[in-house]
Amino acid sequence: MANAPQIKIPATYMRGGTSKGVFFRLQDLPERARVPGAARDALLMRVIGSPDPYAKQIDGMGGATSSTSKTVIVSKSERTGHDVDYLFGQVAIDTAFVDWSGNCGNLSAAVGPFAIASGLVDPARVPRDGVAVVRIWQANINKTIIAHVPITNGEVQETGDFELDGVTFPAAEVQLEFLDPAAEEEGSGGSMFPTGRLVDDLEVPGIGTLKATMINAGIPTIFVNADAIGYMGTELQDAINGDPRALAMFETIRIHGAVRMGLIKSVDDPALRQHTPKIAFVAKPQDYTASSGKQVKAGDVDLLVRAMSMGKLHHAMMGTAAVAIGTAAAIPGTLVNLAAGGGERNAVRFGHPSGTLRVGAEARLVDGDWSVTKAIMSRSARVLMEGWVRVPGDAF
Structure with missing residues (x-):
């Protein structure tokens, strides 16, 4: 034939x-x-x-x-x-x-x-x-x-x-404006924080109970503290992507967070959503060496963020996750905001494995609910x- x-x-x-x-x-x-x-x-x-x-x-x-x-x-x-x-x-x-x-x-x-x-x-x-x-x-x-x-x-x-x-x-x-970036995800009720809280206690079998900020903005993202899972926030790809147990841990956290966010019905359904939600961990600023050899000083950034994409640590930062970072940083009390020092802010510069990135967001509290009108960042x-x-x- x-x-x-x-x-x-x-x-x-x-x-x-x-x-x-x-x-x-x-x-x-x-x-x-x-x-x-x-x-x-x-x-x-x-x-x-x-x-x-x-x-x-x-x-x-x-x-x-x-x-x-x-x-x-x-x-x-x-x-x-x-x-x-x-x-x-x-x-x-x-x-x-x-x-x-x-x-x-x-x-x-x-x-x-x-x-x-x-x-x-x-x-x-x-x-x-x-x-x-x-x-x-x-x-x-x-x-x-x-x-x-x-x-x-x-x-x-x-x-x-x-x-x-x-x-x-x-x-x-190329400057980008993401208007009203809170994602309208099925199961979230249209809320930026689908659980109704800025920080949740997320129970993950075999790992423990983690503080987590789960947000629908730019892309559904689960933020946890680096030190709660044994990291510093300065890690590069090799430190995680070559460790099968670490990858399995992150996927377990991601799946249980997805269920809490209403994105999947059961922990048996992760294959239905491999791209979302993202899982990221945050830490307060400290010196580190980026993957290019560039020295990033603690004073250069407001916080450190590392994020997983499709099961691996991203070499820099996903643009949609940057929107989530900027949005969460603008809202007092989230783990991202606290890692950045707390308080009100309309922009944040964070350290990632390849260097630093600045993203801005305009957040406001309306009738007890947080909303973000837009997030802004530059790309090429x-x-x-x-x-x-x-x-x-x-x-x-």
Whole structure:
């Protein structure tokens, strides 16, 4: 029997923040993959090279890490006040699964530039020189992101001198505003704090009872204190990712936190949500050496944060988790806020494995409930390759 030939699909490989992903226009996907479902998932897994029991994604575009196993679908928006719709798919590496449950804050920085370059934004909204404001509907979590994209001679300006820890080379700055970032998660009742408390006692079998701040902002995130689980908050990837018992501990905490947040019904359902919630640990400032060799001094940061993504310690910080950090830091009494010294604040600079990052958030207490109008941070983005991606025609 003859094997099906390969087909080619227009695609762009982009870096956004500290992540990389394959970007598609919805209209360019094969017809059966233009709608959610098994065909779309199978196509994206084949593009990335998953599932791969070797966990290398050699036969695809993925880079064998959570930061590089990502896909994005962008289309013109029919929603009032928005330019484009943005859908993010986190592709599992060694299992057949695409997680659509959350956003990627890092790749959010590339959506505006991609949309402009791909003709998805009204040319009248793009200045010849200056900054184009792209209004993005984040379809995974039903939220608005405003991207401020630099423009030179009518085209996206990608090069510049903005430096982002975790990215080797400087580039042009893209400022992002995440409006009303509290995630509307099923089971959370629409609350930023789904349990109704800023700090909970989270019982985790085999580990104990941990103080935890569980928040839906940017992406559902569970924060615990570093010292409560035997860490300092200065750890780099090798200290955790090479320790199977540590990885199992974090996943156990994450699963039990997910149940408490109402994101899954049972501890037997973690496979339904691998991308969310995130689990992170916080500590007060102290000196450490970042993965690049850069010296981070205690006085350079307000607190230290380490976060897990798809079962491994992230090499820097997920953009959506940075939104959660900034939001929690702005609310007095959360573990994040306390690690940063407590009190009211509208911005925080935290240390992560690759260096430091600043994120701002505007929080207010309304009728006894906390709300955040927006979170702000800067990223950069760059096209790495564009053209067509090829997959076997019978792969989906």
